[in-house]
Structure formats: structure tokens, C-alpha cells
Amino acid sequence: MLSQIPTYILSGMAITIAVTLVALPMGFVLGLTFALLRVYGGKFLSAIMAAYSTIMRGVPPLVLLFVLYFIISGVINLTPFWAGSLALGVVSSGYQLEIIRGALCSVGSTQMTAARAIGMSRAKAVRYIILPQALRLIIPSWSNEASVVLKDSSLVSALGVAEITRKSQLIGASTYKFLLAFLTAALIYFILVFLTNRLLDYVERKTRIPGFSHHSTL
Amino acid sequence: MDKYILEIQNISKRYGGNVILKDISLNVREGDTVVIIGPSGTGKSTLLRCINLLTRIDTGKILLDGKDITTKNVSEDEVRQHVGMVFQNFLLFNHLTALDNVMIGLTKVRKMPANQAKEKAMQELRRVGLADRASHYPGQLSGGQQQRVAIARALAMDPRVMLFDEPTSALDPELIGEVLEVMRKLAEEGMTMLCVTHEMGFAREVADRIIFMEHGVIVEEGPPAELFYRPKFERTREFLWKITELYGKHKDEEKPGDTST
Numbered sequence: 399m400l401s402q403i404p405t406y407i408l409s410g411m412a413i414t415i416a417v418t419l420v421a422l423p424m425g426f427v428l429g430l431t432f433a434l435l436r437v438y439g440g441k442f443l444s445a446i447m448a449a450y451s452t453i454m455r456g457v458p459p460l461v462l463l464f465v466l467y468f469i470i471s472g473v474i475n476l477t478p479f480w481a482g483s484l485a486l487g488v489v490s491s492g493y494q495l496e497i498i499r500g501a502l503c504s505v506g507s508t509q510m511t512a513a514r515a516i517g518m519s520r521a522k523a524v525r526y527i528i529l530p531q532a533l534r535l536i537i538p539s540w541s542n543e544a545s546v547v548l549k550d551s552s553l554v555s556a557l558g559v560a561e562i563t564r565k566s567q568l569i570g571a572s573t574y575k576f577l578l579a580f581l582t583a584a585l586i587y588f589i590l591v592f593l594t595n596r597l598l599d600y601v602e603r604k605t606r607i608p609g610f611s612h613h614s615t616l
Numbered sequence: 617m618d619k620y621i622l623e624i625q626n627i628s629k630r631y632g633g634n635v636i637l638k639d640i641s642l643n644v645r646e647g648d649t650v651v652i653i654g655p656s657g658t659g660k661s662t663l664l665r666c667i668n669l670l671t672r673i674d675t676g677k678i679l680l681d682g683k684d685i686t687t688k689n690v691s692e693d694e695v696r697q698h699v700g701m702v703f704q705n706f707l708l709f710n711h712l713t714a715l716d717n718v719m720i721g722l723t724k725v726r727k728m729p730a731n732q733a734k735e736k737a738m739q740e741l742r743r744v745g746l747a748d749r750a751s752h753y754p755g756q757l758s759g760g761q762q763q764r765v766a767i768a769r770a771l772a773m774d775p776r777v778m779l780f781d782e783p784t785s786a787l788d789p790e791l792i793g794e795v796l797e798v799m800r801k802l803a804e805e806g807m808t809m810l811c812v813t814h815e816m817g818f819a820r821e822v823a824d825r826i827i828f829m830e831h832g833v834i835v836e837e838g839p840p841a842e843l844f845y846r847p848k849f850e851r852t853r854e855f856l857w858k859i860t861e862l863y864g865k866h867k868d869e870e871k872p873g874d875t876s877t
Contacts, residue, residue, distance in 0.1 A: 514692075515668060515696055517693045517697035517721065517725045518721070522725070527709050531711050607711050607753055609755025609757075610710045610755035
């Protein structure tokens with residue numbers, strides 16, 4: 399009887415991972431696009447992107463999730479899984495916009511100047527010179543955002559999506575072993591976050607530019 | 617040799633209320649090495665940036681090979697391929713090896729096939745004496761080596777003119793020589809060069825002409841022998857005196873502009 403609790407909750411893990419794998423890349427694609435517009439898009443687009451990020455980061459994710467869910471489900475008929483995942487992706491895009499913007503700015507305008515000086519267009523300079531450096535710089539903060547999205551995937555349980563948190567609530571209610579159920583959930587989340595961060599640490603090490611480091615050696 | 621490769625005609629530039637360049641005119645012949653000297657903040661760098669269009673001039677015009685490059689319908693990217701620029705802080709692309717730094721303009725701007733671009737890039741690295749550092753990243757090179765790679769990167773585009781914006785000012789003293797050596801060789805090979813520098817020894821030996829700029833105007837210009845030893849203006853004399861004193865090159869017979877001996 400007790401052994402069925404972890405098994406039942408684990409069966410929600412695939413959904414948790416799936417929600418994350420939709421929301422995180424979607425937040426990245428939107429965040430990257432918006433960050434480029436924010437930094438290189440001119441006054442008007444830059445102002446719009448600044449407002450977008452301020453709003454997205456100024457509202458609790460759960461509230462935003464509901465708002466977006468009702469907007470999305472009002473327009474097209476999506477399952478709670480898809481509506482929830484897309485909404486989380488939109489929420490994450492606001493944060494990823496800021497992460498990527500910071501990296502673009504810290505690569506610096508002088509690299510752009512050097513690229514323009516050999517005849518590159520702005521678009522080529524961004525693609526071949528700025529982005530390859532900026533994307534390396536975002537990895538530590540992006541690792542953080544990945545764990546936030548992974549944990550925030552629990553919010554879609556509020557829409558009835560049967561991921562880890564929802565399954566814990568259900569099995570807790572039917573067995574009255576709430577503490578055990580949620581401890582199991584906590585452990586699974588922790589392991590997922592831990593592995594994600596280790597993976598991204600590895601990516602960071604592998605992509606590090608030889609001789610060029612923001613890490614202090616002191 | 618009477619053909620002008622670069623003709624700067626009455627250009628002016630202001631930022632807000634500050635006039636940076638005031639009605640500057642300057643002609644450069646093919647193969648000339650022109651050294652621009654003057655106190656900081658007098659528009660020397662701005663002048664170079666105007667020539668490769670990193671800064672747009674307000675009035676006047678600039679002709680490259682007889683063609684006006686400052687009109688609106690001229691492609692900046694096209695012009696910059698023909699005007700090489702070397703910066704004070706090298707500005708190599710940090711994520712690329714020395715070879716890739718030199719190659720990337722060829723492959724991405726000129727659309728040259730990779731093997732051909734690689735060959736040309738290696739050739740340019742040999743020209744600056746760094747073929748053995750091709751696979752090093754900028755962070756693994758000394759300042760002098762970085763600047764030489766930056767010169768190779770500019771040379772790879774086969775520029776008509778090379779602009780040097782204080783190329784040795786950010787270098788440790790013992791690394792300056794290797795960069796000047798490369799520049800000297802370029803001048804001998806007939807490259808047309810405009811250099812902003814405080815290296816008076818280099819200016820004296822290599823320059824065909826020296827321009828002394830102050831407050832956005834060309835105060836005085838002439839061959840090194842004339843400008844160093846018989847400057848017409850007191851300001852030129854003062855500046856040269858200060859700068860040679862700073863660099864410790866005073867010998868009695870070399871006191872710039874000193875006509876009393």
C-alpha cells in the first residue's frame with residue numbers, strides 16, 4: 399500500500415519534464431527574440447520589450463498562469479497541459495529576456511565596433527560575434543532559470559494537469575499520507591533540479607573560451 | 617604617384633555643442649604613411665572613425681579612390697571592407713582563435729570558401745609573424761601578439777588604406793616594438809597608412825608626413841624632418857617637446873624645434 403505512493407507520483411514525472419521541455423525552450427526563443435529587439439531594435443521596440451518584461455516579472459506566476467490560461471483557452475481549444483505549458487513559457491520569457499539582455503550588453507559595444515569595422519552588417523555581427531559570446535555568458539543564470547521553470551511546472555497542477563504535484567495531492571487525499579506524498583514529490587523535484595544544474599555546469603565548462611574567463615582565479 | 621587614394625575635404629563633426637573636427641582637409645597619396653599627432657581629445661581618433669564611417673561627418677566629404685563615400689547611397693559595409701582599422705584595445709573577437717579572427721571577415725563578409733579563406737588568413741598571420749599562434753585564443757596571447765593578429769585581421773580584407781588608432785598605447789613598453797616592426801614593414805611594402813600615435817621614433821623614421829592636430833584643426837603638417845626640427849608654430853614645438861621629454865628621448869642635437877643651438 400505504502401509502496402504505491404512513490405510509484406504513483408513518479409508516473410507524473412514524465413508530465414513534469416514535458417511541461418518543462420515545452421516552457422523552457424519556448425521561454426528561450428521568445429526571450430532571445432525579445433532581448434535582441436530590446437537591445438538592437440530601436441527606441442520604439444525597445445520600449446515595448448521593456449514594458450513586456452516589467453509586466454511579466456511583476457505578477458505572480460500562478461496569477462499570470464491563470465490569466466494566460468483563460469486568454470489562451472478563450473482563443474483556441476487547447477488541453478490544460480498545452481495551455482499551462484505555453485503560459486509558463488510566456489512567464490519565463492520575461493526573465494530570460496533580462497538574462498539575455500544582460501549578456502548582450504556585457505559582451506559590449508566594442509566587439510560590435512570591431513565587427514562593423516571589417517565590413518560586417520549589424521545582423522552578421524550579432525550572429526557571428528555577439529551571440530556566440532553572449533550565449534556562453536548566460537549559462538549560469540540560465541541554469542538558475544531552468545530550475546525555476548522546472549519547479550514552477552508544479553503550478554500547472556492548478557489547471558488539473560496530472561504532474562508530480564497534482565499526483566501527490568491525489569494520492570495524499572486517497573491514502574491520507576500527505577506528508578509522505580509531498581516528501582516524495584520534494585525528493586523528485588530536488589533530484590531533477592540537481593541533475594539539470596549539473597548538466598548545465600558541464601555545458602558551461604565545455605563551451606568555455608580558452609584563456610578568456612570571467613571567473614576569478616584568486 | 618600623384619593619385620590621391622584618400623581625399624578629405626572640409627569635414628566637420630560636432631557632438632552636441634562640442635566641435636570635434638573643424639573644417640579638416642587632408643589628401644593622402646597611394647603608399648603614403650601619414651602620422652597624426654596631437655594632445656588627447658583633439659579629434660584624432662574621430663578623424664579616423666569618420667574615414668571608415670564608424671562616425672558620420674556633419675559637413676564636407678571624403679573620397680576614397682575618387683569616389684565619395686560620405687553620400688547617403690553608399691553602403692557603409694562595402695566601404696569598411698576597403699578601409700582597415702586597428703584599435704587601441706585590439707578588439708579581437710574573444711571567442712575565436714587567431715586564425716578564425718582573421719578568417720571570419722573573408723568567409724562571412726567576402727563569402728570566400730573556407731579552405732581558400734584559411735590559406736589567405738594563414739598568409740596574413742605569417743605576415744605579422746604569428747603563424748605558430750594560429751590556434752591560440754586572444755586570451756592566450758600577449759597584448760603585442762593580439763595587436764598583430766588585429767592587424768592581420770584588417771589586412772586580410774585587402775584594404776586600400778589602413779587606419780591605426782593609437783595601436784601601441786595599451787601595450788607594455790617591451791611589447792610596443794614588435795607591433796611597430798609590423799607597421800614599419802607594412803609601410804615599406806607600400807601600404808597606405810594613417811596612424812594616430814605618440815611613438816615619435818616611429819613617426820620620424822616611417823612617416824612621409826606628420827600632421828599635428830589640436831582643438832579639431834590641423835595646426836601644422838609636413839615631412840618629419842621639417843615638423844620635428846623646424847616647426848612653424850609655437851604650439852607644435854611645445855607639444856613635441858613635452859612628448860619627447862615624456863618618452864625620454866632628449867639628446868641635445870634632437871631637441872625638437874630648438875633652433876638656438
